Amino acid sequence: MGFECVVRTHVGLRRKLNEDSFASYPDKGIWVVADGMGGHEAGEVASAKVVEAISGLSPSPDPEALTGQAVAALKEANSFLIDLAHQGMEPRTIGSTVVGLALGGGQYRCFWAGDSRAYRYRDGTIVQITRDHSLVQDLVAAGMLDPNDAEKHPNSNVITRAVGASEDLHVDTKGGVAFPGDIFLLASDGLTRMVTQVEILAALYSKPLDQAADSLLEMVLARGAPDNVTMVIVRVKSG
Numbered sequence: 001m002g003f004e005c006v007v008r009t010h011v012g013l014r015r016k017l018n019e020d021s022f023a024s025y026p027d028k029g030i031w032v033v034a035d036g037m038g039g040h041e042a043g044e045v046a047s048a049k050v051v052e053a054i055s056g057l058s059p060s061p062d063p064e065a066l067t068g069q070a071v072a073a074l075k076e077a078n079s080f081l082i083d084l085a086h087q088g089m090e091p092r093t094i095g096s097t098v099v100g101l102a103l104g105g106g107q108y109r110c111f112w113a114g115d116s117r118a119y120r121y122r123d124g125t126i127v128q129i130t131r132d133h134s135l136v137q138d139l140v141a142a143g144m145l146d147p148n149d150a151e152k153h154p155n156s157n158v159i160t161r162a163v164g165a166s167e168d169l170h171v172d173t174k175g176g177v178a179f180p181g182d183i184f185l186l187a188s189d190g191l192t193r194m195v196t197q198v199e200i201l202a203a204l205y206s207k208p209l210d211q212a213a214d215s216l217l218e219m220v221l222a223r224g225a226p227d228n229v230t231m232v233i234v235r236v237k238s239g
């Protein structure tokens with residue numbers, strides 16, 4: 001499988017630091033976006049640790065095997081970040097979300113913890129592959145919150161899973177067949193809170209990937225970009 005990929009990361013217009021990180025390894029067929037949290041540079045450390053964990057994986061044509069390796073590496077990063085947090089004067093979380101994509105052999109697999117998301121564009125339609133690990137997502141699933149009100153909820157920033165957040169990290173995975181022309185988007189919430197799924201679809205529809213990424217970033221900046229913004233867009237090439 002051949003891939004075309006573009007990445008964008010931007011500090012946004014209100015934050016001083018960019019605590020998001022990304023990794024793009026088209027030769028290994030793996031990509032990752034991580035959104036760090038904790039303040040005072042802890043977030044940068046955490047998201048960098050997630051990316052570092054992914055950088056050490058051995059190439060594999062099987063996305064499921066690659067994802068297995070990634071999950072094991074993320075569990076190690078999880079322990080590292082918890083130990084690191086315990087070394088501080090005041091206990092605090094040094095954590096990061098993660099969303100990853102492994103592609104190979106006509107298959108894809110996504111893995112994630114937290115509210116960074118993966119979408120798949122295919123034949124003019126878009127689906128969100130991941131399901132946020134967040135308080136509002138739990139409320140929506142329980143029928144206690146209308147999905148349309150989720151973004152406006154006062155606790156919309158509360159995530160229920162992250163690398164570095166608890167001793168036993170559960171990473172969700174989901175995969176299937178990948179076809180030539182499929183486009184995958186991995187993004188931090190700095191993008192997905194500011195643009196709708198339909199706007200992402202419109203950006204990806206029949207545009208070169210560079211243009212799609214630029215137009216999405218411009219949209220977020222025009223709307224005030226309160227958070228760091230990171231996206232990785234990967235297209236499966238034909239042949």
Ligand SMILES: [Mn+2]
Pocket residue numbers: 035188189190227228
């Ligand atoms: Mn964020």
